[in-house]
Amino acid sequence: MQTFVLGAGLAGLSCAEALVRAGQSVTVLEKESAVGGMARSFKLEPYCVDLGPHRFHTNSTTVDAQLQTWLRGDLLLRQRLSRILLRGRFFDYPLNPQNVLTSLPPSLLLRAFSDWAMARGSERLRHREHDNFESWVVAHFGRTLYDIFFGPYTEKAWGIPGAHISADWARQRIGHRGLWDVLKQALRPVAAGRPRSLTTEFYYPRRGGIGAITQAAREAVVAGGGCVLTDSCVRALELRRDSGGPGHRVARIRLDGGRTLALDAGAQVVSTLALPALARALRPLPPTPVLSSAGQLRYVAILFIYLEVDQARVSPDHWIYLPEAHLRTHRISEIKNFSDASSPGPKTALCCEITCRVGDATWRLGLDQAARLAEMDLVRAGLVQAGSTRGLALRRLARAYPIYDLEYRGHLECVRAGLAQVTNLHTTGRQGLFRYNNMDHSIAMGQQVARGLVSGAAQGGERAAAAVASEEVFFG
Template sequence: MAGGAPTHRSNRSPSLIVMHVVVLGAGLAGLATAYELAKAGVPVTVVEKADYAGGMACSWEKGGFWLDHGPHRFHSRDEDLIKHLYEVLDDDIVIRDRMSRIYMQGKFFDYPLKAMNVLKGLPKGLMIKAIWDYIWIRTTQVFKPIPDDNFENWVKKRFGKTLYEIFFGSYTSKAWKMPCDQISADWASQRISQANLWDTIVKTLNPPREGEVRSLVNEFWYPRSGGIGQIGRKYAEKIEEMGGRVLLETPVTRIEVEDGVAKRAICTTKDGEEIALECDELVNTIPLPRLLEALDPAIGEAERDAIKALRYLGIVFVYLEVQQPTVSPDHWVYLPEKHLTVHRISEFKNFSDADAPGDRTVVCCEITCNVGDEHWNMDIDEATALAESDLVKVGLLEPGTARGIDLHKLPYAYPVYDLTYKENLETLKRAAKQVKNLRTTGRQGLYRYNNMDHSIAMGRRTAKTLAKGVDARAEEVAAEQEYFG
């Protein structure tokens, strides 16, 4: 097989025929797939467009700091998945208790919301209004139920208009660059941990026992050194040690399909050489639209229209070095107010002490945008000035105390859950299923806004399905309407 690994008999069993699997994308889902396949003795090749492994969960060193693409944390109730993380990182892990807040009305509030914190922080008149709005909406629900047909309705019927406007609507419309009544209710059910205001009060006074709900998983795991990207680096290292291949700077340009079967992935190396990777099975973790555009024969007009309708938000990350030991105790802080451009900040030193020198820190400032707009096109000086101004306004920095040390941009940061995304996504998933030996998984492969533990679980289940021939139901991971944290 040109450029690929031949089908051969495994040395583990004289009767077991082993296939060659090609994995598109070296993000966490792709790497987890390849890692488990390599452990099972299955020949596997990962191809990745970037010059690093890890996808969005990558890290790099700059001026003595390890930088991530915003706040990444591994948290799970799955003991086997946690054990897997320790295996990949050789037990080199720190455990942290999550601290995150939201800045509103000139104050910092705990997030997820805690009833006592909100009661103490909001002005008395506003709090009375919020409680009255909640009672009113719950009463009117009895006679005229509000449908869960968009984000705004989902939140208002559970928290009332006042709390919706203060805590939920302002941040969401700012981050997503669209009105909340144009956003699917799926986003609310996955990203708001409490069922309603009463649920918030109950959980504050009587927190659930460990394992009952994902929403209050405060403990998380993080690499001791090397940033979150250490996971991807260790995956790649171990895959190659077990005989697999991870080809960086090798994007896929074409998938040749014959009689409904993907026969080979045509890729281009960093030297400009075109290589053909023969495959018995193909696992996709790159953005689903890009996969379908690479299929040969080409997809039809309906699929092309669906691709045009599915949208992504980009993020600009600007990294500010500050000449002080720390800026805040938080892992991250949400900034929903619309007079601020930055929508979230994170401080990596709070994830692991090894990520920054003791006398200095770095604050990562995130700005959501549409690719090509004014914020996307900012240079580091423009982004630094904007981010520093916002942090001064909320009282975290003094003017002139920060300098920009890096600027990164991700075009496929968030899949946009608008009101038509499900219909368009189903069109693309049906097209992918027409290729018999193609499996698409992970955040990008499923157009699903899930967490990193979900992506790893998807990859491991995909590998199990291929290695053992039993459907491990990878697509069911993070498919329920549950809070993702």
Template sequence: MGKTNLSQETVPTVVIGGGPAGLTAAYELQKLSDTHVPHVLEASDMVGGISRTEAFKGYRFDIGGHRFFTKVREVEDMWNEVLQDDFITVRRLSRIFYRGQFYDYPLRIFNALGNIGPYETYKIIGSFIKWKIRPKKQEDTFEEWVINRFGGRLYMHFFHSYTKKVWGIPPSEIRADWAAQRIKNLSLPKAVWNAISGANDTASLIEEFHYPRLGPGMMWEKTQQLIEEKGGTVQMRSEVVKVNRDGNRVTSVDVRRWDEENGASETIERVEGEHFINSMAVRDLIHAFDPPPPPEVVEAADRLKYRDFLIVTLMLDHADPFPDNWIYIHSPKVKVGRIQNFRAWSKEMLPDQDTSSIGMEYFCQKGDGLWSSSDEDLRKLASKELEDLGLAKASDVFDSTVIRQPKAYPVYDGEYKDALNIVSGWLKTLENFQTVGRNGLHRYNNQDHSMLSAMYAARNIMGASYDVWDVNIERSYHEEFEVKPKQKRLLGKLGKNTAL
């Protein structure tokens, strides 16, 4: 096994993962210190994680659309520092396809009433009043949370089917804290008022946003460049397979490296460091520790689940089959969940302005029928569904490519909260190791909150005391994340046995 000793004149920090969180941690650390040198290890051959921009024959496309909008000042400052004049301002246009009709999103009152009709509008209002008078006493699930704010009728129309499509489980099995995090500050009266007045302070409904002219991956490719210019390293095809620890301190990681282009055989190299920041999926992380955590922690990590994702990008022989940036597909008659029009994000995403690049997004599980389908079968499915939705003809498609993304979304099911309390409790006992980002915290953060958790981790290395686990948790849900007495006793036991 090879061994890497970073310079003794500096303080080496090993960063696991080259996505938004990992690269932000490295970038922030370099802003704070000239002596702390980040060493980023990325398993794939691209930086950016799920925020990367893939390319195929000159067409660039996102792995899910990524708007650059935030209320977090330090995140916005970093975006502007890195990309400067490479941002464009994009006017948002998105709609919902439901029961054969398109609904503007954010809500346009006359569009919505015209589509749904006066009778159903009356039923929606009546349902809303009913649930306001007699709300569900507990809001443990996504279903209960939404019904209390929108009424059962609107929930049935616009939340149930799409949520089930995205997660693959009934909304009654998804925890309410996911709703509070993703559609916070929104209710039916507020949505109607926004539609009438034009007022809007809800992040999920913003009407324009910044976007890198070559896609979100441009942000992370430039960040990588800046890190390396300042003396840090970002190594691709470098998968961390083991995290070595001595009691409560992590001492090194074992890295599997390979070079596909030159056909070189893989090697295992040990990389030592003084500090460690992780952004790989926390379930995988727990299994990477040597010696392993106590069995209770491993068992808890195994209860954390993920939703996988794939995108079929179709190239069409004409421009702009629809004007939207993206469309949410609530219809259960098709499998596609969301459709992107990448030219509507930035014209520079396409090499030929007389064509289209359409991303058909499917939510799935690794190994299921969709995931395991051949690329040709997925092209046929996506082309047919595009035609079934009346957006373009299948015969308009002249090329396609498929990207499969495992662990795209951490699942907020009935088990995750107790399991995450145990896992996070043990991880917090480590003195020089922090975990950040969407999968590193098992939290469905947007890009900005993943970045903020990474900034906090870098600042902690310099002596601050931020709780990275506290980023983007609704205040009303702090109580739900408190450790229960049984877990507290268990964590006390674990804290005494971290060298096991």
């Protein structure tokens, strides 16, 4: 069977590799000149940096085994460290109760506890379903902790008020039932031989940055007889009526530059493209409600500002969250702390992230302006000296985070129902499912769709892919 996979990120390449392993004919089409998608790396001499910081961790033994095979074990196992810098103090991330108890002033702690007790009391009297992030967190942690820890960073990173963000986000990122559960968990003794925790260790390729994973995946696809075409941007999917039913099938794929690929009668298409882009690429276009819902699926964009700093190291952290509103940067990361090989020499390099919307004033900043702005934030945060940094490069990512606003579920269902009318088109991965996920999830999502195609149960494969990371609580 012939399969075209759209997009050579982790989901697309994992799917392609599983298909070639099953003896199928696969062509991967990638618009960029290199594979990797969001999990790509690039050289900024002498550094090798990622598109924002990436730590690999997984609960899945299948995904773990896949990673070990691709990288032939050439992986570093790192102790994870990320913190929140707030009011001049560092707090562990995910929040650690001992650390919070010892770092907040007693008066604030007292207020936090009384707020939380009041919120719990009122919940007991009158249980309510919380549909938005703010009310969910306030009900579970109290107003004071929301205002200090949960609200500012989330609202800064998403660019919308917490009351406009779906409670799905709180359930996925926080997961605990509330402050009481966090405290109980912290007080529980650590069992001997307890398995490695997602929150304590992660893998990182010894060389080549996080992008070494997709490079290895690409090699595996090619070694298995598959074809990976970069600089191949998919512009349109031409449909024809499905002779066997009421739906349509993809008959031809049109690429940038006028190239077209004709599909065999039984050929399949797996797309890891963003759903709005995919819906708009169909010819004929899908019905207006589907297009309109696709247009309502929104994203946070990120401007990545890479700086070199005239000092050996800024902090021991892989990344530091900066929730305070007076700083434009919301997170910084230091590549040296991921791998020495990625940061040779006496200086260090930082990646400063600012969330924005495509086309806004932040998105349009040039390197000099952006580097000045980032340095100002770092100086105010007490992390570097004024005049000690040099702008290295900028990168922009338009669809960095899917926005789980209060309406996204309805729009997503409408788009997925519309796309389901195209019987040989299957969507997967972070963009194809509009799912805030991690790298291991994208690998599993790609593998699930491949499994479905190989076993002749493509819809089952798509459902299994959509179920990945839907219940799990995880941190980036």
